[in-house]
Amino acid sequence: MMEIRKITCIGAGYVGGPTMSVIAQKNPNITVTVVDLNQSRINAWNDNDLSNLPVYEPGLDDVVAEARGRNLFFSTDVNKAIDEADMIFISVNTPTKTYGKGKGQAADLKYIELCARQIASVAKSDKIVVEKSTLPVRTAEALKSILDNTGNGVNFHILSNPEFLAEGTAITDLHNPDRVLIGGEDAEAIEALVSVYEAWVPKDRILTTNLWSSELAKLVANAFLAQRVSSINAISELCEVTGANVNEVSRAIGQDSRIGSKFLKASVGFGGSCFQKDILNLVYIARSYNLKEVADYWEQVIILNDHQKTRFAEKIIQTMYNTVNGKKIAFLGWAFKKDTNDTRESAAIYVADHLLDEEANIVVYDPKVSAEQIYKDLDYLGIRSPEENRRLLKVVNDPFEALNDAHAIAILTEWEEFKEYDWKLIKDRMKRPSFVFDGRCLLDSSLMESLNFAYYTIGSNVK
Numbered sequence: 001m002m003e004i005r006k007i008t009c010i011g012a013g014y015v016g017g018p019t020m021s022v023i024a025q026k027n028p029n030i031t032v033t034v035v036d037l038n039q040s041r042i043n044a045w046n047d048n049d050l051s052n053l054p055v056y057e058p059g060l061d062d063v064v065a066e067a068r069g070r071n072l073f074f075s076t077d078v079n080k081a082i083d084e085a086d087m088i089f090i091s092v093n094t095p096t097k098t099y100g101k102g103k104g105q106a107a108d109l110k111y112i113e114l115c116a117r118q119i120a121s122v123a124k125s126d127k128i129v130v131e132k133s134t135l136p137v138r139t140a141e142a143l144k145s146i147l148d149n150t151g152n153g154v155n156f157h158i159l160s161n162p163e164f165l166a167e168g169t170a171i172t173d174l175h176n177p178d179r180v181l182i183g184g185e186d187a188e189a190i191e192a193l194v195s196v197y198e199a200w201v202p203k204d205r206i207l208t209t210n211l212w213s214s215e216l217a218k219l220v221a222n223a224f225l226a227q228r229v230s231s232i233n234a235i236s237e238l239c240e241v242t243g244a245n246v247n248e249v250s251r252a253i254g255q256d257s258r259i260g261s262k263f264l265k266a267s268v269g270f271g272g273s274c275f276q277k278d279i280l281n282l283v284y285i286a287r288s289y290n291l292k293e294v295a296d297y298w299e300q301v302i303i304l305n306d307h308q309k310t311r312f313a314e315k316i317i318q319t320m321y322n323t324v325n326g327k328k329i330a331f332l333g334w335a336f337k338k339d340t341n342d343t344r345e346s347a348a349i350y351v352a353d354h355l356l357d358e359e360a361n362i363v364v365y366d367p368k369v370s371a372e373q374i375y376k377d378l379d380y381l382g383i384r385s386p387e388e389n390r391r392l393l394k395v396v397n398d399p400f401e402a403l404n405d406a407h408a409i410a411i412l413t414e415w416e417e418f419k420e421y422d423w424k425l426i427k428d429r430m431k432r433p434s435f436v437f438d439g440r441c442l443l444d445s446s447l448m449e450s451l452n453f454a455y456y457t458i459g460s461n462v463k
């Protein structure tokens, strides 16, 4: 059996960083090196002050503290790490293409291809190459072709090992996964990776499949989860007009063991780096095989999600007498969900954009997202100049700076601390009527009503 002594991971992001930290924590005999081209990211991973790690994730600091410097290393020397490794994880980003064929849908594989070419040119001994990033089905074929055609005659075994961790719970998900999925062709290579996980995952939770099933399963898992959110969000709109309450509907259907209770929380819309990208990918693949109905079916999950974000912004405008021009609107939360500093595809970005079109004055408070990131997200949309974005939207470090004197509060992320605020005090300091638009069904609606807020939440018709 192949013995794995050195692992390298290319890409020190939200997936590569936490995953490798846990692999190193649980396998003290394996040297794990995480490399990235981004020097400042690597510096942050090496920072002595663990509150400066580039990824915020509960429990990550303890894992890094235990393993870093022992058998876990972060570096920018990609070639050295490739050369030394027995096994190389590819964990680079695969954003949706913004140009050319498949623009707006297909995954952009340029970073993956660059990695493959670099591995091929550097490797002087046999390597197991593991796809960790979410990839379109059959990417392994392209990977293998590049490795075999540009390599130095060494053998490459390709495995697919998609990541199912959710941000905000990455460490518990990694410590206690529902399953680990490993797809591949070579039995020995598969066994080598199984043994890495067996250090802490019970064997019956380690599934092995062929490469294509593993690649596709990752896209499908995310599509199914996203579909549940879009389904309940579709029902939230129906609840608002019929007098039903979406939380009650969720509870009622979630108790049905065939349906289950998870991922039925109505919201302002799902975000994150995976759901939208993976569904677009699935849609693109289906279309490329001429499966029109299949593509349309999954595309609807995205359409509904876009609708939910727009609908929330329009609800704010319409309720505030059809004008938000010059009004101070406090945003509580910018991250795509609680317990992460990741903002990719966050609903907050799109809701803000809609309100900025109407010249609202937005003041954002998020416990973990930096002002720099918030402006980057807005500038990236390319709708307004950077100066215009900074004129209309401010970012503050103290929530009360955002809430004082506000015409309205919009809750975009379900951070626990928002529930703990002194809402009576907030009410006293706001303008009247004091509008609160709760995009996460986070607050207690009876409390909000008793304090005389004009309180609107997703999926129920509170006056």
Ligand code: UDX
Binding pocket: 163, 164, 165, 166, 167, 168, 222, 225, 229, 262, 263, 264, 265, 266, 267, 268, 269, 270, 271, 272, 273, 274, 275, 336, 337
């Ligand atoms: C997801 C998958 O869960 C994970 O397995 C995969 O590896 C990566 O993609 P992540 O994007 O980190 O993880 O977060 P997740 O918890 O799935 O939430 C995605 C989005 O859906 C968030 O914006 C969240 O707020 C929203 N959501 C989730 C809801 O609006 N309602 C729900 O009931 C659940």
Ligand code: ADP
Binding pocket: 010, 011, 012, 013, 014, 015, 016, 035, 036, 037, 038, 041, 078, 091, 092, 093, 094, 111, 114, 115, 133, 273
């Ligand atoms: P994910 O959520 O998939 O982890 P991130 O964007 O957080 O995505 O992380 C991907 C990381 O991969 C980034 O830090 C980026 O700098 C790094 N990266 C991309 N291409 C390469 C490459 N060819 N070599 C090394 N690192 C790379």
